[in-house]
Amino acid sequence: MDPLLLKLQNKKHASVVVKRGSTVLGSKKSDASGNCKITIKAQKKGTVLTVSSTDAAKNTKTVKVTVVKAK
Numbered sequence: 001m002d003p004l005l006l007k008l009q010n011k012k013h014a015s016v017v018v019k020r021g022s023t024v025l026g027s028k029k030s031d032a033s034g035n036c037k038i039t040i041k042a043q044k045k046g047t048v049l050t051v052s053s054t055d056a057a058k059n060t061k062t063v064k065v066t067v068v069k070a071k
Helices: none
Strands: 004-009 015-020 023-029 035-040 048-054 060-066
Touching: 004 048, 015 035, 023 035
Parallel strands: none
Antiparallel strands: 004 035, 015 023, 015 048, 048 060
16 A cells, blocks of 8 residues: 655644554654645545644644545
8 A cells, every 4th residue: 555645834944743543653743834745555434543743832732534545
């Protein structure tokens, strides 16, 4: 299966973490414009991923996304 590329937009220099359950699949800091691209291993259809973003002021936002298509 091909890797999964997540393209995210958030606050500049925020720390972004992608998890499946408690397993960290990838992490990265967003750039000065707030853009962030994280590539993770392909996931099965129906897999729920948790994406958390923490800015410099320690504010954290978390969303859950479900993989809807897998090869």
